[in-house]
Amino acid sequence: MKRTAYTLAAALGGLALGTLLLTGAAYAQTPPAPTLSFNKADDAWMMISTALVLMMTVPGLALFYGGMVRGKNMLSMITQVLAIQCIVCVVWFLWGYSLAFTEGSGLLAPFVGGLSKAFLSGVEIASKVETFSLGVGIHELVFVCFQMTFAAITTALAIGGFAERTKFSAIVLFAILWPTLVYFPIAHMVWFWPGPSGIATGVATDTAGFSWQLGALDFAGGTVVHINAGIAGFVGALLLGRRVGFGKEAMPPHSLTLTMVGASLLWVGWFGFNAGSNLEANEYAVLAMANTFIATAAAGLSWMFTEWLVKGKPSLLGLASGVVAGLVAVTPASGFGGPMGTLVLGLVAGIVCFFFCTAVKSALGYDDTLDVFGVHAVGGIVGALGTGIVVDPALGGAGIVDYTKCEVANGAFTGVCGALDYNMVSQVIIQAKAVLMTLAWSGIGSFIVYLIIGVLVGLRVSEETEREGLDIGAHGERAYNQ
Amino acid sequence: MKRTAYTLAAALGGLALGTLLLTGAAYAQTPPAPTLSFNKADDAWMMISTALVLMMTVPGLALFYGGMVRGKNMLSMITQVLAIQCIVCVVWFLWGYSLAFTEGSGLLAPFVGGLSKAFLSGVEIASKVETFSLGVGIHELVFVCFQMTFAAITTALAIGGFAERTKFSAIVLFAILWPTLVYFPIAHMVWFWPGPSGIATGVATDTAGFSWQLGALDFAGGTVVHINAGIAGFVGALLLGRRVGFGKEAMPPHSLTLTMVGASLLWVGWFGFNAGSNLEANEYAVLAMANTFIATAAAGLSWMFTEWLVKGKPSLLGLASGVVAGLVAVTPASGFGGPMGTLVLGLVAGIVCFFFCTAVKSALGYDDTLDVFGVHAVGGIVGALGTGIVVDPALGGAGIVDYTKCEVANGAFTGVCGALDYNMVSQVIIQAKAVLMTLAWSGIGSFIVYLIIGVLVGLRVSEETEREGLDIGAHGERAYNQ
Amino acid sequence: MKRTAYTLAAALGGLALGTLLLTGAAYAQTPPAPTLSFNKADDAWMMISTALVLMMTVPGLALFYGGMVRGKNMLSMITQVLAIQCIVCVVWFLWGYSLAFTEGSGLLAPFVGGLSKAFLSGVEIASKVETFSLGVGIHELVFVCFQMTFAAITTALAIGGFAERTKFSAIVLFAILWPTLVYFPIAHMVWFWPGPSGIATGVATDTAGFSWQLGALDFAGGTVVHINAGIAGFVGALLLGRRVGFGKEAMPPHSLTLTMVGASLLWVGWFGFNAGSNLEANEYAVLAMANTFIATAAAGLSWMFTEWLVKGKPSLLGLASGVVAGLVAVTPASGFGGPMGTLVLGLVAGIVCFFFCTAVKSALGYDDTLDVFGVHAVGGIVGALGTGIVVDPALGGAGIVDYTKCEVANGAFTGVCGALDYNMVSQVIIQAKAVLMTLAWSGIGSFIVYLIIGVLVGLRVSEETEREGLDIGAHGERAYNQ
Amino acid sequence: MKLVMAVIKPFKLDEVRQALTDIGIQGMTVTEVKGYGRQKGHTEIYRGAEYEVTFVPKLKIEVVVPSASVDKVIETISSVAKTGQIGDGKIFVLGIDQSIRIRTGETDEDAL
Amino acid sequence: MKLVMAVIKPFKLDEVRQALTDIGIQGMTVTEVKGYGRQKGHTEIYRGAEYEVTFVPKLKIEVVVPSASVDKVIETISSVAKTGQIGDGKIFVLGIDQSIRIRTGETDEDAL
Amino acid sequence: MKLVMAVIKPFKLDEVRQALTDIGIQGMTVTEVKGYGRQKGHTEIYRGAEYEVTFVPKLKIEVVVPSASVDKVIETISSVAKTGQIGDGKIFVLGIDQSIRIRTGETDEDAL
Ligand SMILES: Nc1ncnc2c1ncn2[C@@H]1O[C@H](COP(=O)(O)OP(=O)(O)O)[C@@H](O)[C@H]1O
């Protein structure tokens, strides 16, 4: 890549970022908060969910990814994941939360929030945010923390595409720029809405997030987290090019033991991710848990049996990959589908992702080190579209909640909400639109981010460092001594 | 073993299974559900407990077991555990929950449930099940998930008896057949009952589980999980025979580091297992937690100090095994005993299990690879009988709850329940009967399962594969590359 | 060291211990308990917090520490941690809880409790203790368990100072004596108080803990846990002397992978530690969580970037150490500070601890194996003093709660409590006094404990065992086989 | 003196060591190695990427013995390490000029 | 017969093995070793403790060949293992007195 | 040229390497090995199963030197690696026919 091309693009990117931040800052304003009832069980549930999602990233994802790289890059892999967790946490508290979860302004409003809550200004100890139940609140700081863990894991997922060859300084910059330009906007598009009280009282929804306005369903982040990370990783893999020796030398995972531990912790933590996304400890959270069990188990098995048939042996990496593919696919559907529907969704996801990680990948020859495209983007797309199907009450799904029909008594959510009429075909089309929007924003945004980083510090380590391993080269340490 | 013998037995077994399923299906019916109050804290507690029990299996048990096998079988061990988790999950959702927790019919009713809830039919998002408190409910789907994790870990525990020599296809079949023929019935026998409302309103209890009708106490699964898995593993160890080189070649654990991590995660997760078995976040859950701490610590120390005295050195494997033995022994007693009583129970369990895993095992010469008999069956029996002792209020136990005397106000459980008169001797005898029932059903049922598998795919890998290691032989992968 | 010196000191120490226990036993009495309201969500939150803190110790700390030692001492390290967890658990149930959390008598009352609750006598299934909210209770047994995990981890932290050279028998004695002479008293000094009801009704506070009477703030144990463990480890490091080959032979961590996993689990578990220390699932717990995120991330980054600048490369061990330093520093401040204040506290802690673990340590030449002084004592002091600053409402802190002004309705905590006037300078001075008290008691008390152990069994292994490794030498096992 | 260098199947080590001790050999040095030969390796597949693993794990035993003992040593190793299947391994003999025992400074056959 | 013992850079193993197979060599034994030489190691820092790591990872290949093939083998290894950068490694040749194939008892060149 | 092959206690490596460098040796190759000899191993017990571990960890150093330097090298290793306790190890000397430096093609003493 040419440095000059980089410079130009970076300048443009910087400009865009600046504008975006400024316009957000200038006009952002939030509607008066409704009085919200509060149940300690919800705060307890959200705190533990938040801790679980942290555990998904460190040590979960660090081990899942780390186990798959070669021993000489192990330390670098887990350092990158831990550093990303730290950096995104700080960035989120400083401006990320505000960009994602406050109202933006002007034409950009459906795409990104403002800076009214930058530095958590206005987020008091007693502040609450509304859940999906009319008039029910949880404390805002736990929502801030919970959502932070999503931003962190998404960023960490993305780097799997270009593992074993990227400069640490590039990763540091990536952890600042990518969430800002890509993740926070997409989170805003999907999850920023007026809340049940807003809907019930008929406030204007034209500043709500773009995908939300479309009517797209994404319970826990299929588009925001998985398709997004998958595309970002894929674009990075293409831009950085293949690893030295790719296709010629054997590059077996250095420890499938650790990969299995990582996959297991991802599964355990994913209950915080999916059931926690309900923001309340009620029957929808329970539904999300049940779906997160059955779809995951089904996808693990469908990948394993498919591989057994096609390749002759059932492998651990296959089973573990299937488990993750199932988790990815069920994410957007978890609070909406019924268990038998998501079981089928999981079966499909396992097979489709297997196909992409083996046949498609070797046919095209790209070097997406840890298959973030084949598992997260593909699994995410299967899940996003499938959500449109399994949510159908006719298939045992929960339907789409009509927030003007939820009852609350004594501050507690009293029963199942009313449901809107459901049209599967039109919902699947809406889902497809949301997927396309994510593909486009993430693809272009990530590309810009890599250009900027390329200009500022360069993306790739020297061939010598790559041969010797990033552990010694970038960190002066080895993961193992003896 | 002869193939012909297998074939016959399998045919019979298959027939029995078919009948059992059919009869169950034909007559199953459930009484009208009482109106249950609901507290979000209970759902929150049960969700996190469920996640904790999943963590016990993956990665907990996978590491505890995996660390003890040789490096060449590590990947196979953890693949088996993860695959079992997935398979049992699917089986449970399809027919297991129904067989365990619905009313059966005819003579079999006390032994196995029916198929009325197969495919979770009738389990709605809003469905609730009653806890042990009169009129208090939790959402049924979380109960389904919680109990699923028990079925999965029990199945995974059992395979420790014949680790390092079993075909993967045999393990897959085992994960389908064994729960169906052995675990679901035993769970039904111990835990299927009319609930506090049923008792309080005096419904007939003649279709309740066999052990429950006996009056046996098993808070969190001492018989259902541990004795059951222990016997199943033991029978498997005997049927498959010793590993190649057993007694001649050194077979040291390849990573006691991982075994220690596994034991630790088992301990952490066991709070979900034991305190979660209370189904509510109240003082009995808290009591279960306290007992799960003190008995475990005591058993770890008593094993360690006994070994120090007898063998000259206190070992990590001994300490970790003692910890697990303590967890096993306290399981049935956890919500019933007082801390000082379970402390003694733990001390006894550590010593007895040490004795069985060392002296008895080497005297008899069987090759129970991971001591599932010495730790789980023996520890489970110590615990089951000990429960009859420590539950005694005279020894600080909680006594036996009289469900007609629990008070509920505003939908919340208001205080300690009334207690029935307690007779220690007769309770210990009842406990012994429940143990014998478990030994018999699990022993015979497991035997039949192995016969069926033997006929269908065979149980044991070739000697060559065993020498080379199951990782390469069965999965075409290695756990570690450098 | 001379045996005779030891003998004398041990005799004195034993005498002191005896007296202390006896006087405590003779006069202890507790005021009549107020009627407390109860919310299941609090019990649920405290149970899960307790499990999380257990996970911090095993496997968290075991791996964090174990990864840093050489392979030949790995098994010994993790055995020590697990054994300490077991021993301290038993000791706590037998007499520790009573010494820490009952009223003492006479002149010693502000320094140590009595024996009225030894063997948990009087701790019934239904017993409750008051939280920090007026009239709100949780069940006492979960408080007993929660606090036990603190005693255990503190003891385990301390041994990092003299890892890789201490006899296992010495560790066993340490786990009994040190908590008794050092930890229980310091916990009593900081955390034993009459509770909100006591304050609101104006009971005498002259038997409350010494540091509490000073007015020192320590939300989750900065002094009790970290400074205390740090000093104890440091004194041990000095008394035992350097490891054979220290400064001459390379002693790289045998697995930074495991150290990273340990640091991650410490972070995850620390939400139980910090947010759990609030004893209730309300907005202060949520605040503690937010602070535990931001300060930790900030400290990890500040250590990493400082090292990058000073040493040329950002290391994983540096990043992970910074994360732990941040967790340590934010501990006393977690429920009091505002996120922007604790962010700065974290940044400072990362840099100061880096400086102590590198420059100061190599200048002075002591062999504090795992930097328990540089991270825990130093980080703890930064945190304790910093708490006096960040608690200031002018800096976004929560101020000091005025317990006579908390409102409770329907048994639930209804809002933010009133706050006392805040004077930062005088609070920092109070904090410094509490730090000095901890330094003195822990330093002297630990010294006495080491003398006693030295007399009874000796502290250090033979040079030969040290060379061969403690795994084989003390436990007859190796952590890894192949 | 001669250096007898034998490449054998790993699980045969204990038997070989025992047999050598029985014929009076008091020392040897063992190294984990990877062997390439007629014995085929296996294929490993990681998410679609197939690797032909051509090397198989072996152990290399090195024993320095007085020239007179060489035949007995070869015979002993041969008979004990043999399974009759491909991959049993090889024995090579090399000449040794000097031997020294570091602890005592003894040399040549005294040093063995 | 000769024992050709080559110390090479690890990532060259597969190419070298292939090249040797191509010239008819049917067996070899490989050991992971640490090399010290002109190629410098690196510095590792663990919380302020700096270690000079002077050894670099290498692979040692041992091939026993008929004396006649020695030159070809040396040439093959030399050309394939060469990158031109410091640390490419060495080849040493030692004499071999005897060879035995354990499985069959064949000796000398038949045993290779 | 000669190949000096020394088996030593692992913790002596750095000192030996330093001492050899001091007398002008510029290269060596080190292998982790397990030694069997007079130095006894230890017993390991895993849940009642006792294993006699007869092998102890050692390092094998291989240095190829001009024949003239052999004595100095032996002396150096001997004196530095000695602790006086059983298990200090052995030094064996073998003849070398040829040496080649892969990078440059230099041969024999030039290649060391
Ligand atoms: N020419 C050789 N030089 C060095 N080592 C060899 C040679 N040939 C074989 N070996 C070693 O001997 C081992 C066994 O040889 P192999 O051809 O597989 O079976 P067999 O011993 O039955 O002939 C190989 O794995 C390799 O380590």
Ligand SMILES: Nc1ncnc2c1ncn2[C@@H]1O[C@H](COP(=O)(O)OP(=O)(O)O)[C@@H](O)[C@H]1O
């Ligand atoms: N005299 C020697 N004896 C044994 N091995 C040697 C000797 N000299 C070098 N080696 C081995 O050869 C490797 C490469 O040598 P080095 O001096 O680094 O580079 P080059 O091969 O380019 O001269 C060393 O790492 C070491 O393993």
Ligand SMILES: Nc1ncnc2c1ncn2[C@@H]1O[C@H](COP(=O)(O)OP(=O)(O)O)[C@@H](O)[C@H]1O
């Ligand atoms: N005959 C031998 N051939 C090869 N290696 C030997 C021989 N004898 C001893 N060794 C090696 O030397 C090491 C030290 O020998 P040992 O008998 O334990 O003590 P010492 O060196 O004091 O005589 C052994 O562990 C082994 O690796």
